[in-house]
Amino acid sequence: MGIIVFLLIGALAGWLAGNFMKGDGFGLFGNIGVGILGSFIGGFVFNLVGISVGGFIGNVIMATVGAALLLFLLDLIKK
Numbered sequence: 001m002g003i004i005v006f007l008l009i010g011a012l013a014g015w016l017a018g019n020f021m022k023g024d025g026f027g028l029f030g031n032i033g034v035g036i037l038g039s040f041i042g043g044f045v046f047n048l049v050g051i052s053v054g055g056f057i058g059n060v061i062m063a064t065v066g067a068a069l070l071l072f073l074l075d076l077i078k079k
Helices: 002-021 027-049 055-078
Strands: none
Touching: 002 027, 002 055, 027 055
16 A cells, blocks of 8 residues: 555656646656655755655655756756
8 A cells, every 4th residue: 555655646746846847747657757756855855954744745745846856957957
């Protein structure tokens, strides 16, 4: 059950970040990939700042922030 929730959070966070940063999503597998990488980045950044989140909504927010940061950095590198 835990892996399904992890993938759901990744897909939702990737989709939200894709819509926020580019105005379009990346498809199901692209959203999951961006969201999972974003959750690691978001967790690292939130720990650096000292912010603690909990629950489904908190994890989605953290992963979305990380995914948006990932997309921002990829956009900088691409230009």
